Amino acid sequence: MLELGDRIAVTKDGVRREGVLMPSVSGRVVIKMESGYNAGFDPERSVVELLARGKALKVPPPPPLPRSEGLPKVSILSTGGTIASKVDYRTGAVTSQFSAEEIISSIPELLEIANYEGKVIYNILSENMKAEYWQVLARAVGSEIEKGAAGVIITHGTDTMTYTAAALSFMVKTPVPIVLVGSQRSSDRPSSDAAMNAISAARVATTDIAEVTVVMHGSTSDDFCLVHRGTRVRKMHTSRRDAFRSINQHPIARVLYPSRDLEILGDFRRRGEVELEVNDRLEPRCALVKYFPGGSPDLFEECIAAGYRGIVLEGTGLGHVASDWVGSIKAATDAGVPVVITSQCLRGRVCDRVYDTGRDILAAGGIEGGDILPEVALVKLMWALANTGSVDEAEAVMKISLAGEISASTPTTV
Amino acid sequence: MLELGDRIAVTKDGVRREGVLMPSVSGRVVIKMESGYNAGFDPERSVVELLARGKALKVPPPPPLPRSEGLPKVSILSTGGTIASKVDYRTGAVTSQFSAEEIISSIPELLEIANYEGKVIYNILSENMKAEYWQVLARAVGSEIEKGAAGVIITHGTDTMTYTAAALSFMVKTPVPIVLVGSQRSSDRPSSDAAMNAISAARVATTDIAEVTVVMHGSTSDDFCLVHRGTRVRKMHTSRRDAFRSINQHPIARVLYPSRDLEILGDFRRRGEVELEVNDRLEPRCALVKYFPGGSPDLFEECIAAGYRGIVLEGTGLGHVASDWVGSIKAATDAGVPVVITSQCLRGRVCDRVYDTGRDILAAGGIEGGDILPEVALVKLMWALANTGSVDEAEAVMKISLAGEISASTPTTV
Known part of the structure; x- marks a missing residue:
């Protein structure tokens, strides 16, 4: 045995x-x-x-969390992922079941920053994330804030972390920091980023930055973490610890390590500026379609036939697709299915008025995505369709900033 | 009138x-x-x-091209795009019809580098590019090389330039440089990149770099152009002049400006190392499908039903899709439709052996894309399916490097 x-x-x-x-x-x-x-x-x-034979591995019951007078109360919600693993140094094994108690006991610096409440929301592979899990998470976050959390940390697998960050940005108006954090390498590897990311996330959770943010390594030198706005960040490398990058916007701040000093780099909404509000409705039948040269509009049309309620098109360059797609876009918008135009360049803004094709796409009812990321446009469209009274209203919402996801002008240096 | x-x-x-x-x-x-x-x-x-009333704009017949003894002969093939426009300084108007003679007469420095032959292959909007145009272009390039061109320059719209560069990389084994060049801003704008890019392209066309390359601005300071391998480059900004970036590989070289000095940064195939060979068959019924959280496999399955012969999946992180896609991947590969796994992170490599989902995808027949770009994988799959004897052979080809598009290890600094 x-x-x-x-x-x-x-x-x-x-x-x-x-x-x-x-x-x-x-x-x-x-x-x-x-x-x-x-x-x-x-x-x-x-x-x-x-x-x-190894030494039998018995997972000990988690020790009670120590409390320090005068420190803020932070909730840690776990959803799975590499960071939700803790090495057992006796066996070299990593326990697959996470508890906040375990992560905290393995990173003692966390106790200098706050007192913690931990909760496992679910434990799934990040690639299996979907709209209904975002809704569960949004409600759990809201509940922690209602119970008085000074900040909420969400541990998350890195693959789809930025989609979740965008979803929470639209679903939760928050008076306190909501910080997503993960790790690219598990905590038993010498190069693990788990501890430094978790410490930096705790630091941000106790600051004045009352937005949904993603906190991850900013370089490969363990010298700082970046604080990215939840609607402006993208995983830009499969394995590097500094994979997460703000796109079309500077990060909000960085946390120096090990000093934990906070350097502000951009604007943000401050603690207490808004009341808590959770609008957790989502229309999950939205699709992201990436255009490629020679791509036939038949797959796009299939989205309409299959009952999708909204489509984000990832066009080339300034947001363009081949001329023979224009009729399909018109058919979609005529049928009440909004089509949002974004760019596979990722950086920069779509600008569909410059060339003929762009103007034709707009005339067919396409919605200019400005400088929004394609993935964020998808999540926003899910939210807009479910939280407005009509498709027209949803389309209007797509053109304005709800959570810093789109801006009238894009800095040229990011 | x-x-x-x-x-x-x-x-x-x-x-x-x-x-x-x-x-x-x-x-x-x-x-x-x-x-x-x-x-x-x-x-x-x-x-x-x-x-x-303006001064009547009469397009003058192009002046005969001056020839200089001792300079190499370079062919310029035009396919359209912003660079294929020339300002008429009398009226401020830009002529929409390009001729090599016109571009050369507006950029006199070009005449110091080579003697030129110009040919308009077609004049289309770059977003309307498709496989059959790539084939026409490959044959035209081959014909110029057969006729003794020391190098070939292709002017191209920037939106889909890198797809075309990848297609030519697989279709043409070349003993001379094949250089794609474009401009992000037309030549009548003060910030135009057309002249500097064209001059740098001509420089590269007369070097020893006998590969398909993309030559575009390397910074916004007009101080150098980068020479990117045609299978490793991506347009990463909608409007910046330095939008083109090598991904997962250093650029091959840079051309300093205005000195035109060439600085080598990476390995390349040298002039005359291989004989000219044009293999212009392509299977155009290939699709690029981008995964997103909650995405239903129905659209993927639709590709199979619609008769697509090969699919590139752009997964999250290390190349993952939700567990409920695995059955659809198996159905595709069982039906003889190869499925290549790539990452929407773009940078880094897919590594499907680390987590359960990845191993399930491989067990279902998915092909690991290594560090290939999703767009390049799509073009390569079109080529592999048309130029091998069986799906098995095509799958084997997808795992090896044909034109530097995939490597066994990826430098961590790019």
């Missing part, structure tokens, strides 16, 4: 991998490999071999 | 615009506005008013 912590080999489809047997909630055989990564295997289709 | 060069006002749908009447081949009324941009109007749906 295998025990957690045992060193085993798993062979599947002719490939053999060695590692330490890990806790698993999915029924799969999960091992921690030399690389630091976990691998999971279907036990029905794998051959498992015991290599050496 | 209006004459070219007249100052007119055009009112359409209640909007009035003033400008100089321009030559037009499309039957539309084209004016050059104060902003420097052209606008075209349907004469049936516009009211035109004469404001002031």
Whole structure:
């Protein structure tokens, strides 16, 4: 009988991998490999071999959280992801179940900044995120703020973190900081960014920056984290720790490390400026369609036929698609399906009045996305369609800034 | 009767615009506005008013091109775009019909570098580019090289220039430089990049860099152009002159301006290393599908139903899509439709072995795209499906580098 912590080999489809047997909630055989990564295997289709007995890994009950007089109260909501893992130094294993208590006990600096309440909202792979999870999360955030949290930290997988940040930006008007944080490398790897990101997130959660922000490494040198507006940030690298970049806008601030000094870089809404308001309705049937040369409008038309209620087009350059798409755009908007025009360049603004194609797209009812990111336009469209009385109102909302996601002019240096 | 060069006002749908009447081949009324941009109007749906007579604009026949002994022969192929426009300084108007003679006569420095042959291949808006135009262009390039060109320059609209560069990279094995160049601002605007880009392109066309490259501004200071490998470059800003950036690889070189000194930054294939070979077959029924949280696999499945022969998936992070897409990927690959996995992060490499979802995608037959750009993967898939004997061979080709588009490791600093 295998025990957690045992060193085993798993062979599947002719490939053999060695590692330490890990806790698993999915029924799969999960091992921690030399690389630091976990691998999971279907036990029905794998051959498992015991290599050496480890010390039995028993997950201890979390210690009670210490409290310090005079520190603000911050809520930590966990949704899963690499940061929601904590190494067990006796076995080298990473526990797959997160608790705020565990993350805090492994990063003692956090206790200098605030007192914490932890809650697991769900534990999913970030790529499985969807609109209904954003709604659950928005309500949970609202509830923590109602209960008096001075700030809310959300731990999140990095793959779709910026989509979630945008969704919360539109759903929650907040009088306190709401900070999303994750890590690109799990905490058992020497290069892990988990601790520094978490400490910086806690710092931001206790500042005056009462917006939805993403706090992640700003460089690869462990010297500062950047504080990005939730509607202006994008994951721009698959693996680097400083993958997150503000697009078309400077970051709001940076947190120096290890001093935790805050350097303000841009404007922000201050603590207490607005009352808490959670508008958690979303229209999930919205699609993001990326144009490519020679792309046929048939896939675009299929969105309409399939009942999508809104479409964001990621065009080339200034937001252009081929001339033969214009008729399909008109058909969509005639059918009451808004079409928002954005650019696959990501940086800069769409400007559809300059060339013939752009003017034709506008004449067909396309909505100029300005300098909004395509992914943010998608989330905003989901929100706008569900929180306005008509498609016309939703279209009007798409043209104005609700949460700093679009601006009349774009700085040329970002 | 209006004459070219007249100052007119055009009112359409209640909007009035003033400008100089321009030559037009499309039957539309084209004016050059104060902003420097052209606008075209349907004469049936516009009211035109004469404001002031201009000097009649007669396009003079192009002067014969001067030839200098001892300079290499370079072909300039025009496909349209902002760079294929030349200001007439008498009227402020921009002629919409390009000839190599005209571009050369407006940029005399070009004559210090080479002797030129010019040819208009077509004159289309870059967003209307498609596979069959790439094929025409590949054959035209091949023909120029066969006729002894020491280098080929292709002027191109910037929106889809990098797709074309990728297509030529796969279709043409070249013993001489093939350089794509464009401009972000037309040559009558004070900030135009047309002349400096064209001069730098001519410089590269006479060097030893026998690859398909894109030559565009490297900064906003008019001090150098970058030479990007055709399979590693992306337009990363809608309007900046230095919009083009090498991704996951350093540029091959830069051309200092105005000295025209060449600084080599990376490896490249040298002049004469390979024989000319044009393999211009393409399978145009390939699609690029961008994943987003909550995205239903129905649109992906629709690609299969609609007869697409290959699909590039732009996943999140390391190349992930939601678990409920895995079955659709398997259905596609079972049906002989290759599915290539790339990342919407753009930078970095997909690595589908780390997390469960990634391994499931690979088990379902997904092909790891390494550090290839999604757009380049699309073009390569079109080429691979048409130039190999089977889907299996095409899939094998997708995993190896044909033109520097994919590498075993990615530098962390790009």
